[in-house]
């Protein structure tokens with residue numbers, strides 16, 4: 001663990017009072033599905049926790065996940081929590097570059113062996129290491145070397161969790177998720193394109209306060225943030241239940257705020273907390289702003305049949321294929337009919353008796 | 357590829373091809389077979405009676421309703437219910453490429469339950485009646501299952517019972533696809549051939565000068 005000011009000092013430094021911090025902890029406790037009585041204990045644990053070293057690896061990614069975490073105009077409490085960690089290596093945020101940056105990574109690994117966290121965004125190309133190298137190392141080698149002494153690995157964003165955009169058909173780089181290459185270490189997936197900042201900081205806070213990762217679902221996602229579907233908590237759900245659907249982005253249904261299922265909403269199959277936590281400081285989320293959910297926190301969401309095609313609508317047959325099937329069927333039927341009379345006539349009493 | 361994606365893509369294409377091919381085959385076969393030449397002098401118009409019979413057989417023959425009320429009432433509820441559920445539900449309309457709002461989900465839910473109840477009553481009536489039991493084979497029970505499964509999975513899907521939405525949607529689509537693919541090759545083909553069967557029966561009777 002790095003020697004640096006604890007959270008209490010950091011909060012004071014950012015002009016955030018204890019009352020605000022306790023309010024945040026109450027919110028965090030509820031986001032982590034902890035009983036309210038545990039909120040003060042969570043606050044105490046966070047204040048007392050020492051800063052773990054975090055090594056953030058970026059592979060085939062777009063920096064959107066880092067953007068999501070850092071773009072707020074004013075420092076948010078989530079950022080304060082994040083600043084509790086000692087971010088010893090991060091391509092976008094660190095001042096050092098080249099050999100100095102790599103030296104910092106190796107130093108942090110040596111100093112905190114067995115205790116540091118690896119956060120990774122982006123997918124790993126297995127097709128050809130040349131698609132993504134860092135400091136002369138292939139992505140796979142850098143990941144293997146870095147996770148060897150880690151306490152846990154957090155795969156941030158859908159690319160790291162499931163392969164994401166790079167792994168979309170036809171997956172030219174042979175991209176795979178982080179979990180495919182990490183063995184013997186706990187891996188938590190925080191998918192989303194980008195993920196909710198609260199999901200990232202919530203997992204870190206849980207780790208700091210309790211010394212372990214939160215409970216995960218079958219896809220390695222923390223249940224507290226990915227336990228329910230968007231559809232479960234959608235403000236348009238009543239319209240879905242009444243069968244009231246917007247058919248285009250500017251029809252009466254869209255103006256009335258009706259359900260976006262028929263415009264391609266993937267809310268019913270998407271597990272995430274956007275509908276409750278919302279984005280931009282709790283302002284809104286895609287469905288709240290009139291756009292269907294794209295299902296970005298689910299595996300293969302780029303290849304899930306089209307963003308604007310209703311979930312239940314099959315891909316369909318081309319008119320040529322349909323016509324060919326009908327023509328072939330008619331021809332087969334005609335052939336079958338022309339053969340039948342000789343087989344069935346004349347029907348004798350014997351025929352009937354054999355049949356019965 | 358997830359089960360849902362398979363059901364929406366290749367699975368649906370396969371089912372649609374089998375459905376179109378099989379239905380065209382069965383209809384072409386029946387039409388091509390036609391009827392044997394009737395050498396007798398016609399005593400009435402065949403065409404009018406053929407058309408009339410297609411519709412008149414939607415009603416039970418006099419006295420039959422009272423004799424087997426469960427079969428008749430159940431048959432109506434089941435057939436009308438199925439039609440309402442298939443073409444009255446909003447998401448189905450979208451899949452079929454028809455515009456319109458669709459009926460409220462609560463109403464569709466009720467109709468689905470009623471339809472499944474009617475089907476269950478019809479199955480019980482078939483199993484309890486010794487004659488019907490004797491003339492029923494795997495084809496009859498199989499056809500019952502092919503229709504019941506899409507209704508049951510659809511009900512579970514809308515109400516999200518037992519499983520999450522995604523596997524339920526995949527199961528619902530698959531059950532519909534299996535029904536579509538097998539429809540032309542099972543007794544379910546009567547959804548199309550009833551018109552020809554009634555038409556032929558009406559035409560034969562009409563030509564003899566009888567009302568059908």
Ligand code: SF4
Pocket residue numbers: 230231232234235236237238240258259260261265266267268287293
């Ligand atoms: S907008 Fe999407 S998530 Fe909301 S009710 Fe409709 S289908 Fe469900």
